[in-house]
Amino acid sequence: MLQESKGWAWLYLCIAILLLIIGIAAPFVRDLFLSLKPEGDTPAQWLERTGAVTTIFGLLAINLIDEGIERLVPSRKLADTGGVATFAVFETIFTWIKRFAFLLTIAGTLVWGYGTVIMVVLNKAA
Template sequence: MGKLIAIAALLLVLGVIPTSLALILDWQPEGDSPGVWFQRSGSILVVFSVLADAILASLFTSLFPGSQTVVLTDDDAVSLKPLYTIVSIFAVVFTVVGTVIWGYGDLLL
């Protein structure tokens, strides 16, 4: 379970890199403005964030079982709950931010 949360966190980091580079570097193709390139990078952030969220969703019932769920005792699940929550929050925030950048990034710069 811990490895899957780490993979989800890595996907979030990989999604943020192109968006950050689009803000810092002047690497867009000739004819595109920096705003348009920043806008395009938002789609990459959304894709990686959704993938991370899908991984996290697959772990949800294992870490947060309902009252009708049969659970095998697993001490690791208890220790992973805070990490799971933090990475989940970032996945949702990055999905929203990436979508805003994707739609309005050229207007934000």
């Protein structure tokens, strides 16, 4: 049971990290998806849309980590010692991933809401 718990923990952790990488990359690779951009949208509006993607992937990563914790140490049930021991091994990294995902969600929300302003400021600085 302990080995199975570790396998699930690694799976949840790897998928959460993949989701965070996609969320981080979204604003930087937005030009790859210009064919999907509506005709009337400006590049600043397109940046705002990537903020939504970043926010969603950050929230998905948080949810996935929570599901991983729930799988290791089920709430409302007595946990097996293997799950608790595995959780103790992964607790620190799960906590840091959740914190980072939360910050990414905040950053994505700011880009989503103020992407146009960010582009104006960046264009003036250049």
